[in-house]
Amino acid sequence: MLACADAPSTTASASLDAPPPPERVVRDGDLVVVVEGFNAAVAERVRSGGVYASKYGTFHHDDWIGRAFGARARERDGRGFVWLCAPTPELWTKVLEHRTQILYAADISLVCAEMELTPGSVVMESGTGSGSLTHALARCVAPTGRVWTYEFNETRVKAAKEEFALNGISEYVTVTHRDIERDGFPKEMAGRADAVFLDLPGPHKCVGSVARSLRPDGVLCSFSPCIEQVQKTILEMKKHGFADVKTVELLGREYDVEGKRLQRDLSAPLSKATKVGWRKDTKRPRDAPVDDGDDNVMTQHVVTFPRQRLQSHTAYLTFARLVPEPEGWAKTLAERSKNGVGGDLLARAAEVLQRNRRSGRDSPAPRAPKAPNKNMLSNPGEYSD
Ligand SMILES: C[S@@+](CC[C@H](N)C(=O)[O-])C[C@H]1O[C@@H](n2cnc3c(N)ncnc32)[C@H](O)[C@@H]1O
Known part of the structure; x- marks a missing residue:
């Protein structure tokens, strides 16, 4: 199970007076990420009597059961070893079965941060693909929020459902078979999402549907490998009341420190x-003194x-916020009220925007200092000024 599901509560240990969290121990049936070395990890489900064989040796699952996660497990003859790591969304991304192209940690971290996900958030995603991002989204919104993910390839829907159940995140994730570019997000989701993530070939085709599904001030993120997709999507965003649009490409560079x-x-x-020592340097055992x-x-x-090699282009990440501009606002509001969901909330949001605009014009005098705003940490289910 992934850490979002069964990790010992860290909130309990947040206070220094509380005892440290109990050690997590490998049990029969657990998913373990077996780390063999730098950038070499494999997912393994532990079964009593099972065997894990690799170039580092043959390991018996029975020897792992009862060991603490993070332990270094040796072969029975004591030669090779591997680390038994507890699965996390980050490790899962490294070991999952690729059914599609996937998102990696650098992009995932920016996506979760810019979409402002917190426990309790409601987030929609399409397509599900291999579920790499879905695991990270689930951890962000658990235990009270939900991820609604939509995929039009039936085989991938089935595989994702099975995997989410096995990894213990299906409590926070609903996978649905749906063509989002053709049919848009379901009407019953209108006005409910705090954030929407698109990783689709034609994201521009569903921006209108995203605008209907987001709450005011919600964030849309579109992940596209090609700049032409970005251009088309931004044009649609402008039409549907999105503002604060920005496009980012992450190119990471690693450093060797020695x-x-x-x-x-x-x-x-x-x-x-x-001089001879320099030439022989590479052959010298690592720890031997020079x-x-x-x-x-x-x-x-x-x-x-x-490092000479950069993390190269993955995709462009385009973020935008549903803060409709005055002319776009009325249209969006009318459309969404027609669907009968979220109209109330939107009407209140419209009032707030108007009031803010009026007060900005009518009272140029400096405002009294405001009480601290608590919205930063709470999930803004309510739209407040
Ligand atoms: C690149 S993959 C998504 C990978 C995913 N973000 C991850 O991290 O694993 C894109 C997925 O979108 C799905 N897809 C393409 N067009 C779609 C549509 N119109 N509606 C729903 N899903 C669609 C594809 O079947 C594919 O599985």
Whole structure:
């Protein structure tokens, strides 16, 4: 099960007086992310009598049961080892079965932050694909919120349902078979979503439906590999009362940080041992000390190198907020009231906007300091000024 479902409560240990959370232990039937080394991890379901075999050796599941998550598990003959990690949405993204292209941690983290997801949020997503993003969304909104995810490929819907159940997130996620570009989001969702995420070939086709589904001030995020998709989607956003539009492309660069012996005085002559040591450096066992006899010339430093390979283009992330401009507002309001859902809320939001606009014109005098606003941490189910 993923951490959002059964992790020991961290709120209980948030106070330093409370005892630390109990150790999480591997049980029969658990999902374990077996980490074999840098960037090498595999998902494994633990079964009594089961065996995990890799180039690092043959491991018996029975030896894992009862061990704490995070433990280093050795082969029975004591040679190879692996780490037994508790599944998290981040680790799941690394090990899941790719049924489609997926979102990775860098994009996922920005998506969750910009969509302002908190426990209790209601978020809609299409398509579901391999469910990489869905796991992260579920953890953000659990335990009181919900993810509604829509996918038009039936096989993927079935696979996602099974996986969400096995990973313990189906309590927070509903997967539905639906063609969102053709049919839009369901009418009964009108005005209910705090955020909507689109990873579709034609996101521009459903922006109108997203506008109907979001609450005022809700956030839309569209993830598109091609800039032409972005252009079309932004045009639609402008038509449907979205503002605060921004497009981002994340290109990450990693750094190597390591200890190195460097020559302090470049004019000082170096001994032969040092020069030979440099050439042989790669063959030297990692922890063995370098004996070059030039301590007065060489000193140990921490050096950093930017990696040559950047995290390359994944997609453009376009974010926009449903804060309709005056001319777009009336139309959206009329359309949404016609559907009979969310009209109340919208009418109140319209009043607030109008009042704010009026008071901005009529009272140029500086305003009295406001009481602290509590909306930052609460899920704004209510639209307040
Ligand atoms: C790139 S994948 C989504 C990957 C997902 N974000 C993840 O992180 O795993 C896009 C998905 O959208 C689905 N899709 C394409 N057009 C659709 C439509 N009109 N309605 C619903 N789903 C659609 C595809 O079947 C595919 O599974």
